[in-house]
Amino acid sequence: MKICVFCGSSTGNSEIFKTEAIKLANYFADNDISLVYGGANVGIMKVIADTMLGKNKEVIGIMPQHLIDKEVAHFGISEMIVVDSMAERKEKMVDLSDAFIALPGGFGTLDELSEILTFNQLRITDKPLGILNVNGFFDYLIKFFDHAVESGYVREEHRNNIIIDTDVDNLLKRMKAYKPLSMGKWIEDIVEEAKNGDKEI
Numbered sequence: 161m162k163i164c165v166f167c168g169s170s171t172g173n174s175e176i177f178k179t180e181a182i183k184l185a186n187y188f189a190d191n192d193i194s195l196v197y198g199g200a201n202v203g204i205m206k207v208i209a210d211t212m213l214g215k216n217k218e219v220i221g222i223m224p225q226h227l228i229d230k231e232v233a234h235f236g237i238s239e240m241i242v243v244d245s246m247a248e249r250k251e252k253m254v255d256l257s258d259a260f261i262a263l264p265g266g267f268g269t270l271d272e273l274s275e276i277l278t279f280n281q282l283r284i285t286d287k288p289l290g291i292l293n294v295n296g297f298f299d300y301l302i303k304f305f306d307h308a309v310e311s312g313y314v315r316e317e318h319r320n321n322i323i324i325d326t327d328v329d330n331l332l333k334r335m336k337a338y339k340p341l342s343m344g345k346w347i348e349d350i351v352e353e354a355k356n357g358d359k360e361i
């Protein structure tokens with residue numbers, strides 16, 4: 161099994177971010193899970209990759225050439241897949257991986273996480289997405305998810321499809337039990353809503 165981890169190219173300013181990334185890598189190593197990630201040799205990305213490599217576990221990096229040229233690539237990993245663009249990188253991450261986990265990070269992490277949220281919503285993929293909410297890091301984003309539901313922009317079932325946990329073991333246990341959402345009739349509902357909206361105008 162391969163799990164793709166989205167995480168910071170920085171380490172963050174608290175030791176706990178590192179500690180939890182190491183915990184996750186150890187879980188992967190102990191359960192024969194390969195790591196797919198952005199391929200960098202910096203930040204939490206490096207921490208998780210190095211922990212896996214220290215236990216002789218498979219680490220697959222996916223990186224656009226322009227980032228390799230900036231010398232942030234990790235040259236000690238099992239395999240580096242070089243792509244032409246950030247968009248192609250995400251596509252490869254999605255193709256290769258059975259599941260996704262977001263750890264604390266910045267805009268890059270948010271971008272990757274959002275891609276899976278949207279793909280799962282549209283059923284382009286139906287793979288589990290977990291968020292490890294280390295030290296309340298994602299509290300504001302989770303508030304946004306709930307606010308978006310309350311405001312009528314996100315369907316409750318899509319919001320509830322995101323697996324959020326503060327504990328590595330629990331998160332992985334819940335991800336294993338993941339059942340893909342059926343498409344339901346939400347696209348039909350949206351079309352109907354649009355038609356009614358037109359009538360009101």
Ligand code: AMP
Nearest residue numbers: 166167168169198200265266267268269
């Ligand atoms: P960020 O959260 O902004 O630090 O970005 C980290 C995420 O975006 C990772 O999951 C990477 O796939 C990608 N990324 C952003 N910056 C870099 C970088 N300098 N090197 C490699 N990957 C990066």
